[in-house]
Amino acid sequence: MKRILITGGAGFLGSHLCDKLIAEGHDILCVDNYFTGSKKNIEHLLNHPRFELMRHDVTFPLYVEVDEIYNLACPASPVHYQWDPVQTTKTSVHGAINMLGLAKRVKAKILQASTSEVYGDPEVHPQPESYWGKVNPIGPRSCYDEGKRCAETLFFDYWRQHQLKIKVVRIFNTYGPRMHPNDGRVVSNFIVQALKNQDITIYGDGSQTRSFCYMDDLLEAMVKAMNTGNDFTGPVNIGNPEEFSMLELAEIVLKLTRSKSKIIFQSLPQDDPKQRKPDISLAKRALGWEPKVRLQDGLKETISYFKTIA
Ligand code: NAD
Numbered sequence: 001m002k003r004i005l006i007t008g009g010a011g012f013l014g015s016h017l018c019d020k021l022i023a024e025g026h027d028i029l030c031v032d033n034y035f036t037g038s039k040k041n042i043e044h045l046l047n048h049p050r051f052e053l054m055r056h057d058v059t060f061p062l063y064v065e066v067d068e069i070y071n072l073a074c075p076a077s078p079v080h081y082q083w084d085p086v087q088t089t090k091t092s093v094h095g096a097i098n099m100l101g102l103a104k105r106v107k108a109k110i111l112q113a114s115t116s117e118v119y120g121d122p123e124v125h126p127q128p129e130s131y132w133g134k135v136n137p138i139g140p141r142s143c144y145d146e147g148k149r150c151a152e153t154l155f156f157d158y159w160r161q162h163q164l165k166i167k168v169v170r171i172f173n174t175y176g177p178r179m180h181p182n183d184g185r186v187v188s189n190f191i192v193q194a195l196k197n198q199d200i201t202i203y204g205d206g207s208q209t210r211s212f213c214y215m216d217d218l219l220e221a222m223v224k225a226m227n228t229g230n231d232f233t234g235p236v237n238i239g240n241p242e243e244f245s246m247l248e249l250a251e252i253v254l255k256l257t258r259s260k261s262k263i264i265f266q267s268l269p270q271d272d273p274k275q276r277k278p279d280i281s282l283a284k285r286a287l288g289w290e291p292k293v294r295l296q297d298g299l300k301e302t303i304s305y306f307k308t309i310a
């Protein structure tokens, strides 16, 4: 049994990670400031003897005793991370410094939930970890992209300078139950719109692509990354390489929900990446992992969840 700190543990991915690690027999400390997460996501764990919840903002120091840290605290959807961009950068950068300082003091292993956004609007397709990315440093997405890039820098400097045990995973678009209904991300938006028979809002002409990973697959890879030997730091891409255009995604959601919604086209947000697909050769090799859940199957689970909260 390990004592594991999960920052951002009341969010979409963090709450599922709490469930998974509790089920594996560990002692979980969930830390969250509820900016985009919710107590509802972890309500079912509140009376569990191996679960502890703490309201805390990771931009402030945190003194606790743990063996492992999963650093997930950070709003992930463009709507939320652009709402208070200064706080977003602080969360990534000050949050990383504090969690790395904590890991250094207690000699804990620490994993960073990084992102495919470090590749920006990529000129290399699919994206391998060796690609340095094409990121606008002063645009509306920069608070998130550059914050996450700086967090990676800090992780690797603590590794070089203080020999910390680090794991950096670059997560590609992931979806599933417990996504926030007003989160603004494409999968939740399309499903919520389809279930209400409202217009499906495609930004741009819908030809931009993304590769969507179901959360169960993602969490399996994340835990496998944490459990690698000390010589493995990443960064490692985790995501599902099956690529879809937003128009294709809209059509699949319409079919699965048997919705009467119409597709409408709205303007494309600034700096919206045109394409994204992970090269997962390293994850296959180093983690012995590849995603199993097909988009249609993961969407069915997600649609069922949104029906229950409608
Ligand atoms: P989410 O918004 O549901 O979860 C983020 C959690 O962090 C929320 O519970 C939020 O309240 C909390 N948080 C935000 N700022 C905080 C702060 N300063 N202190 C403490 N808690 C704070 O998003 P998610 O999809 O679950 O994302 C989890 C992590 O994975 C994020 O770091 C995100 O950048 C990363 N990620 C997610 C995706 C994806 O597609 N879901 C893709 C790439 C990276």
Ligand code: UDP
Binding pocket: 060, 061, 062, 063, 064, 097, 098, 099, 100, 101, 102, 103, 104, 105, 106
């Ligand atoms: N820190 C923390 N918890 C700890 C240890 C450190 O939150 O258990 C924070 C502390 O605020 C510090 C930061 O992590 O500023 C970086 O710590 P480090 O030891 O690397 O640097 P220093 O203390 O010299 O600033």
Ligand code: UDP
Binding pocket: 077, 078, 173, 184, 185, 186, 187, 189, 190, 201, 202, 203, 204, 208, 210, 246, 268, 269, 272, 273
């Ligand atoms: N998108 C869309 N309609 C929506 C929400 C998003 O067409 O209602 C598009 C968005 O412009 C982007 C893609 O879907 O091209 C994925 O957006 P999301 O915010 O989910 O993730 P990210 O852009 O961070 O990959």
